[in-house]
Amino acid sequence: MNRLSKCFALVCACAAVALAPAAGAQPLPKAVSIGTNSPGTVFYALAGGLAKVTSGPMQVTIQPYTGTSTLMPLLNSGELDFALINGVDMGMAYQGPKLKVGGKNDFPHSPNARLVMRGAPLLIGLLVKKDSPLKSVHDLKGKRVTGEYPAHQAVWYNVFGLLATGGLTWKDVTVVPVPAVNDGIDALVQGRAEVTAGALNMAKIREADASVGVRHISGDCSAAGDKRVRAAVPGYYTRVVKAGRAAAVTQDTCTVAYDIYFGTHRSAPEQVVTAMLRSVWDNVDKLKPLHPGFAEWTRERAAAADVTIPYHPAAIKFYQEKGAWTKEMDQAQQRLLALNR
Structure with missing residues (x-):
């Protein structure tokens, strides 16, 4: 092998090493x-x-x-x-x-x-029918509120946290058992529940609004309310959403977020x-x-x-x-x- 051929072979070998996958590396699925x-x-x-x-x-x-x-x-x-x-x-x-x-x-x-x-x-708000007399979490004592959520435990904590902003617990409301979040909104639409909860701008809430008319109502975003929810569910905090900034938010509304x-x-x-x-x-x-x-x-x-x-x-x-x-x-x-x- 002449000198030029040796140089060419060396360059090819270096290129092959550089382009080869790292040892143990797997291709993307x-x-x-x-x-x-x-x-x-x-x-x-x-x-x-x-x-x-x-x-x-x-x-x-x-x-x-x-x-x-x-x-x-x-x-x-x-x-x-x-x-x-x-x-x-x-x-x-x-x-x-x-x-x-x-x-x-x-x-x-x-x-x-x-x-x-x-x-x-993610922002979560209480939800009622548009013609409901309920205005905020402070109106919920004794009301029919969706709960249990065995297939969707996150929503149990959502409602628990929203109740906590107003100083309420599950014992203060009448629980309407539902499996998951969409079922809770269905219970509201069908009249089995007076209050449920859901994430702002979720498609299911838009569907409910088009069907029967729904609106979000406020939790308690005072300093005391924020402190209560942070103690009840670590990782939660309160946030006010301005009217019209999300579906079914007809006035400035207190939500919980995480x-x-x-x-x-x-x-x-x-x-x-x-x-x-x-x-x-x-x-x-x-x-x-x-x-x-x-x-x-x-x-x-x-x-x-x-x-x-x-x-x-x-x-x-x-x-x-x-x-x-x-x-x-x-x-x-x-x-x-x-x-x-």
Whole structure:
């Protein structure tokens, strides 16, 4: 082999090494799924938006479930790739029975849950028929209010928290048992209940408004009301929504809010988590036109210290590269991991 041939062979060998996949690296799967709540909910709509901006190298599909209680075991086991769930539910499922809110925690213990990205806050409001005489949480004593929610425990905490803003508990109302959030709205429309609750701008509320006319009524957003809900359901806080800013909000209305989490499981492959996170990060501005719930879904909110479950290692690495990971976040990560050791 002459000198020129040797040089050419060396260049080809170096190129082959550079282009070869890293040792142990796996190709991206053809498809991944995002588990979330049933059609008609805000979570379902937001999951659709995430699937739209992340589909590319992988086909991203939505897998709906009745509620958090049914999908969390599947995420924990790795049967589901990703999930869009509220942060309070995920925190309770992650810690298991040792963490109780309102004297209960029926979520299946899910110690393998991991966070990819903190999303926007979700706003929840009390809902009545448009011609109801009820004006606020302070009018609800003795009224028929939807409750129990065995298939959708998150909504049990939603109503519990909204009642708590007014200093009320389940004992102060007449509980109308329903399985999940959509069933609660159906109970209101059918007249079996006088009050229910749902996320602002959910499709099911728009349907109910078109059918019989509904409106949101206020919780108590005073300093005392905010303090009561924070004590009742850690992770909840109050927020006032201006009239006309959401469907069925006919006047300035006090709601409760909590953070939406885009989560995965501990064994999720690093390259899959990174690919999904990068797709959302790079296309975050494309989310806002898709649904009002994306209004506060920002890069600045993605990584935070005040979260309820630990981040996936691939997410941490991504945020470190973006300069978005802090010492406080690292301390929170270690504290959260220690809860299930």
